[in-house]
Amino acid sequence: MIRVTGLTKDYGSRRAIHDLTFNARKGEILGFLGPNGAGKTTTMRILTGFMPPTSGTVEIGGYDVIDHSLEVRRIVGYLPETVPLYPDMTVREYLEYMASLRHLKNIEKRVTETLEQVGMADRANGYISNLSKGMRQRVGLAQALIHQPEVLILDEPTIGLDPAQVVNIRKLIKEIGQNKTVILSTHILPEAQQICDRVMIINKGHIVAEDTPEQLQARLTGSQRVLLTVRGESQDVVPLIKQLPGILQVVEKEDGTLEYESLPGQDIRPLVARKIIEAGFDLLQLQPINMSLEEIFLQLTRDETEPSAAMPEVGYSMEEN
Amino acid sequence: MRNIFSIARKEFKSLFISPVAYAVSLAIFLIMGILFYANVLGAAYQQIAPSIQVVIGPLATILLFTTPAITMRTLADEQKSGTLEILLTAPVRDWEVVIGKWLGTLAFVALVLLITWVYPIILNQIVDPGIDQGSLVSGYLGLFLMVASFLAIGVSVSSLFSNQIAAFFATLGILLALWMIGYPAQIMGSMGGEVLRYIDLSEHFYPTFYRGILELKDVVYYLSVTSLALLLGSISVETRRWR
Numbered sequence: 131m132i133r134v135t136g137l138t139k140d141y142g143s144r145r146a147i148h149d150l151t152f153n154a155r156k157g158e159i160l161g162f163l164g165p166n167g168a169g170k171t172t173t174m175r176i177l178t179g180f181m182p183p184t185s186g187t188v189e190i191g192g193y194d195v196i197d198h199s200l201e202v203r204r205i206v207g208y209l210p211e212t213v214p215l216y217p218d219m220t221v222r223e224y225l226e227y228m229a230s231l232r233h234l235k236n237i238e239k240r241v242t243e244t245l246e247q248v249g250m251a252d253r254a255n256g257y258i259s260n261l262s263k264g265m266r267q268r269v270g271l272a273q274a275l276i277h278q279p280e281v282l283i284l285d286e287p288t289i290g291l292d293p294a295q296v297v298n299i300r301k302l303i304k305e306i307g308q309n310k311t312v313i314l315s316t317h318i319l320p321e322a323q324q325i326c327d328r329v330m331i332i333n334k335g336h337i338v339a340e341d342t343p344e345q346l347q348a349r350l351t352g353s354q355r356v357l358l359t360v361r362g363e364s365q366d367v368v369p370l371i372k373q374l375p376g377i378l379q380v381v382e383k384e385d386g387t388l389e390y391e392s393l394p395g396q397d398i399r400p401l402v403a404r405k406i407i408e409a410g411f412d413l414l415q416l417q418p419i420n421m422s423l424e425e426i427f428l429q430l431t432r433d434e435t436e437p438s439a440a441m442p443e444v445g446y447s448m449e450e451n
Numbered sequence: 452m453r454n455i456f457s458i459a460r461k462e463f464k465s466l467f468i469s470p471v472a473y474a475v476s477l478a479i480f481l482i483m484g485i486l487f488y489a490n491v492l493g494a495a496y497q498q499i500a501p502s503i504q505v506v507i508g509p510l511a512t513i514l515l516f517t518t519p520a521i522t523m524r525t526l527a528d529e530q531k532s533g534t535l536e537i538l539l540t541a542p543v544r545d546w547e548v549v550i551g552k553w554l555g556t557l558a559f560v561a562l563v564l565l566i567t568w569v570y571p572i573i574l575n576q577i578v579d580p581g582i583d584q585g586s587l588v589s590g591y592l593g594l595f596l597m598v599a600s601f602l603a604i605g606v607s608v609s610s611l612f613s614n615q616i617a618a619f620f621a622t623l624g625i626l627l628a629l630w631m632i633g634y635p636a637q638i639m640g641s642m643g644g645e646v647l648r649y650i651d652l653s654e655h656f657y658p659t660f661y662r663g664i665l666e667l668k669d670v671v672y673y674l675s676v677t678s679l680a681l682l683l684g685s686i687s688v689e690t691r692r693w694r
Contacts, residue, residue, distance in 0.1 A: 200544070223464075
C-alpha cells in the first residue's frame with residue numbers, strides 16, 4: 131500500500147531524514163518511534179504530499195505522491211501534529227467543510243457517523259474554540275477519518291487525551307487498522323507496543339530498527355534476565371547462583387531482591403530454583419524480566435558520545451559481557 | 452470548481468464570525484455616512500445638485516484602506532493555526548485555495564457595496580430630476596472591478612505571512628504604491644511616464660469609471676491585475692511547500 135524508497139529531505143544544509151526505505155501493507159499498523167526531531171513529522175508530511183522530498187520516491191496505493199498528488203491525497207487521511215481546526219466553527223460545520231472538500235455524498239450522515247466513531251456526537255454543535263485539548267484531538271481525528279481513507283497517517287494521535295479516551299482511540303485505531311493501512315507516530319512506547327503491528331525506530335533521520343514489537347524485544351534483549359526473591363539473607367544466595375552454568379551476572383538490588391542474567395536460549399530457572407531450595411532458602415519469586423521497548427528505544431537512540439547515560443537499570447549492560 | 456465554492460463559502464461565513472469584518476463594515480458605513488452628509492450639505496450651500504461622485508469617490512478611498520484588513524487573515528491565519536497543512540493535503544489544488552479565498556472576500560465586499568446603494572437611492576430622492584444612472588452603474592462597476600483587484604493582491608500577500616498585521620501593512624503598502632505610482636509620471640512625461648500611468652490603479656478608475664465612461668481597456672486592466680495577483684498567490688502557496 132505504501133512504498134517508500136530512498137527518502138531524503140534537507141532543510142537548507144540540515145538533513146532531516148536520510149535515505150529512508152520502508153513499506154506498509156494493507157491491514158497493517160506501522161508505528162514511528164523516535165525522539166523529538168528524529169524526522170517523524172517530516173516523513174509524514176512528505177507521505178501526505180504536504181512537502182516534497184529532496185530525493186527518493188513515495189508510492190501510496192500505486193500513485194506517486196508527487197506526480198499524482200491529488201489521487202494520493204484522496205485516499206489518505208491525515209492528522210497533523212498541530213491539530214488543524216478553525217476555532218470559530220462548530221464541530222459539525224468544520225467536518226462538513228472538510229467533507230465538502232473531499233466531495234463526499236451524504237455529508238450530513240457521514241459527519242454524524244464519524245462523530246459517533248470518535249465519541250464527539252454530543253458536542254457536534256459546540257464551537258471548536260470551547261473544546262478541551264483532548265476533544266480537539268478527537269475532532270482532528272474525525273477530520274482524518276471523514277472520507278474513510280485507505281491510508282491513515284496520524285502524527286501523535288493520542289497526545290493530550292485523558293486515559294479513558296486514550297483507550298478508546300487506541301481501540302478505534304486498531305479497528306481501522308484491520309483493513310486499512312495506518313501509520314502513526316508516537317513517543318509513548320507502550321502505545322506502540324499495544325497497537326502497532328510493526329515499529330520503526332527513527333533517530334536523527336535514520337531507521338535504527340524495524341520489526342514487530344515482540345521481535346524487537348527478543349532481538350535486542352540478547353540475554354535473559356530474571357528477578358529473584360528469597361526470604362532472608364539474599365547475599366548468601368549470590369555465590370550459590372553464580373557457580374551455575376550459563377549465568378552471566380548476578381546483581382543484588384537495594385530492596386533485597388536479586389537479578390541474574392543468563393545466556394540466551396536456555397531457561398535455567400528450574401535449576402536455580404532447585405539449587406536455592408536445596409540450600410535451605412525459601413524461594414518467593416522467580417520472574418523473567420522483559421527488556422521494555424523503552425529500554426530498547428533508549429539504547430538504540432542513545433548518543434554514542436554519552437555512554438551509559440541512558441543505560442537501563444542496575445548494572446545491566448550487554449557490552450560488559 | 453466545487454472546491455473553490457466550498458472554500459469561498461467557508462471564507463464568506465467566517466468573515467461574518469470574525470470581528471474584523473464587522474469593524475471594517477462599521478468604519479466604512481460610519482465614514483461614508485459622515486462624508487455623504489457633508490457632501491450633500493456642501494452641495495446644497497453652493498446651490499448645486501450633488502452628483503453620484505459624492506458616493507463613489509469616498510467609497511473608492513475607504514475601500515483602498517479597508518480591503519487589506521479583510522484579506523489579511525485569509526492565508527496568514529491558516530498558516531499560523533496549521534490549518535493550511537490540512538488544506539494542502541486535502542485533494543484541493545493550490546490555486547483553488549487562493550481563488551476560493553479571494554472569491555469569499557469578494558462576496559463579502561460585494562455585499563458591503565450593495566448596502567451602500569442606500570446613498571444613491573437617497574440621492575435620487577433629493578435631487579431633481581434624479582441622478583445620472585449611467586454614472587451610477589459605471590461607478591459601481593469600476594468600484595467592483597477595482598476592489599476585486601485589491602482583494603486579489605491582499606490574498607496573495609497574505610500567503611507570504613503567518614502574521615495578520617504584517618499581511619495588512621504589506622498589502623496596504625503595495626496598494627498605496629500602485630495607487631500613486633502615476634504621480635511621478637506628471638513630471639517624467641514621455642515613455643516612462645506612460646508606463647507608470649498604465650500601472651497605476653487609480654488611473655484606470657478616476658478618468659473613466661468615475662466619470663461615467665466605460666472603457667474596455669480599464670476592464671481588461673483590472674481583470675489582468677486580479678488574474679496576475681491570483682497567479683502569484685498560487686505560486687506563493689505552492690513554493691511554501693518547498694520552504
